[in-house]
Amino acid sequence: MEIVIRAAAAFIILWLVTRASGRTTLGELSSFELVLFVVLGDLVQQGITMEDRSLTGSLLAVFTMLVLAAGLNYANMRWPKVGKLMQGRPIVLIRDGVVDRKALYRERIGLDELSMLARQSGIENYSSVRLAILEASGKVSFFTGEAKAGPQVGP
Numbered sequence: 611m612e613i614v615i616r617a618a619a620a621f622i623i624l625w626l627v628t629r630a631s632g633r634t635t636l637g638e639l640s641s642f643e644l645v646l647f648v649v650l651g652d653l654v655q656q657g658i659t660m661e662d663r664s665l666t667g668s669l670l671a672v673f674t675m676l677v678l679a680a681g682l683n684y685a686n687m688r689w690p691k692v693g694k695l696m697q698g699r700p701i702v703l704i705r706d707g708v709v710d711r712k713a714l715y716r717e718r719i720g721l722d723e724l725s726m727l728a729r730q731s732g733i734e735n736y737s738s739v740r741l742a743i744l745e746a747s748g749k750v751s752f753f754t755g756e757a758k759a760g761p762q763v764g765p
Contacts, residue, residue, distance in 0.1 A: 617674035625682075646679060697746045704742035704752075717744055728752060 624645055686693035701713050703724065714724065724742075731752045733739060741753040 613670050614674050617671045618678060621675055621678045646675065700746060701744040702741065703744050703750065704736055704739045706741075707737040707739055709736055713744075719744070724750070 682696060686696055701717060703710055703713050703717075703719070709721070709724070711721075714721065727750045728736070728739070728742070731750075733752055733754065738754050739752055740755060741751075743751045743753075745751055
């Protein structure tokens, strides 16, 4: 039972650390997913199982982490408010050509990095950006020109 408690504690600490590290740090995978995959291999060797190198102890630690991850995914799907708390909300970085420097500071994104992302999206200057949104996944979505009529995405 001690292995389960240590694995659960490590899971919570890893989740908190990855949420604090920022969204754009690791690209395609969420920060938490990447750290979870890396840690799963090392998880059974150090800290959680301590001197227990048995197959049972290793599998119990991995199983505990996977069950907690699946539980978080289920909670995100079942209760939207939990999903917003766990994964974060989209953040507006640019509105009508005006950069929100406070949002950049809060999300630890430099103006140089935002400029690079804009250039990669084919945007020459911020004045052509109607909206730039930092998604919960860490990607930045840029919208230029006039808004088109149609269904809206998100809340």
